[in-house]
Amino acid sequence: MAKRFNIRMAGVGGQGVVTGSHILSTAVINAGGESTIVPFYGSEKRMAPVESYVRVSDEAIYEIGEITFPHIIIIFHPQVITHGKSYTMPFYFGLKEDGVALINNDGPMRLHKDQARELEERRAKLYYFPATKISLEVAGMDLATNMALMGCIGAITGLTNMAGLDQAVKDRFLGKGFVVSGGTAALDSVVERKFKKKQELIEKNVAVMRAGWNYAVDHGWAAADVKRAEEPVAAANA
Template sequence: MAIRFNIRMAGVGGQGVVTGSHIFSTGVINAGGESTIVPFYGSEKRMAPVESYVRVSDEPIYEIGEITFPHIIMIFHPQVITHGKSYTNPFYYGLKKEGVALINHDGPMRLEPDQERELKEINARLFYLPATTLSLDVAGIDLATNMAMIGAMGAITGLTNMDALAQAVKDRFLGKGFVVSGGTAALDSVVERKFKKKQELIDKNLAVVKAAWDYAVDNGWAKVKEGATSAATA
């Protein structure tokens, strides 16, 4: 049976949501899978809403475009939930039954009663990943938050591995095979100024990816792929 995940990533400008989605997609392809990606954002400015739609599978993918009914949603910033900073509201809109929400937060968030009820009705599984905290602790910079998110997602989907993600990260920061927007390129410059050498930049980002991957495995999230296989083919 095919493994397939439609993933909607939502965050705010300055977090590298689009960069993270490109790296994750490439990591799946590097591991022998299939993936397509469509970024969606308005004005390229810090804290403006950003979404990216990523499809990953172990079989050919023929669809492209916005993902309305995701199997997984990734919330890169809690303000997507608390301030409605997303093009898709509520943040879980369209999430399939028994779908997964990976949320960047140090612990469970207090949701509105209606949100709690609706998520319970679809038996959604909420995973809270301290992505920004991991980024600060491991890399000494919060701009590696996106690396933590894709590291955990790699473990959750099981469609890539650390070697494949490592190659994707290296290609991204060495400028191979990526076409970036002006805003994303500017963000890259900010990140690079935080480190003395590009190799250190790559090493720090990979360390965050690995830390988040291990966090997901240690918490049993990697087992999600077994339950999501049948849902993904529905």
């Protein structure tokens, strides 16, 4: 049977919602799957609502566009719920029965009684995941919150692996075919420093992503065949 998930991500400007969705989509393709992505945002400023729609599958995908009825919703910031900072309200609108809501928060949130009732009627699985806390603990910064969420959802869907995620991060930050070589010694030095800085950033982001992946495995959220990722990986097909 085909495995497919329509995923709606909602957050606020500055959290890397679109970047995260691109990385997840690329990681699924790296692992041999199929994916399409459509970002949606208005004013490009911090704390403005942002959404991104990602389809992932182990077979061909022919649809593109907004996802109205997702199997999974990912909430990058609790204000999407408490302040309505999302283009799709309420935050769980259209969530399919037995769907998953992955929420970036340190613990369960107090939802309005009507929201709690409707989610219960849909048999929704609410996963409260401390993505920002993990980013701070592992990388010393909150900017990798999106990486923690992508690692976690990668394990939940089971349509990619840590090698695919690792390569997706490298492709995003370095670009394909990055060459550390210049025409002069001075240029070589500048390019090498730039590469080293980016390499350190990649290593931190991948470490946070791995922590998110393992959190999903350790809490029983991951797909049945998904295992912990203990060590760094180098190739998408490893």
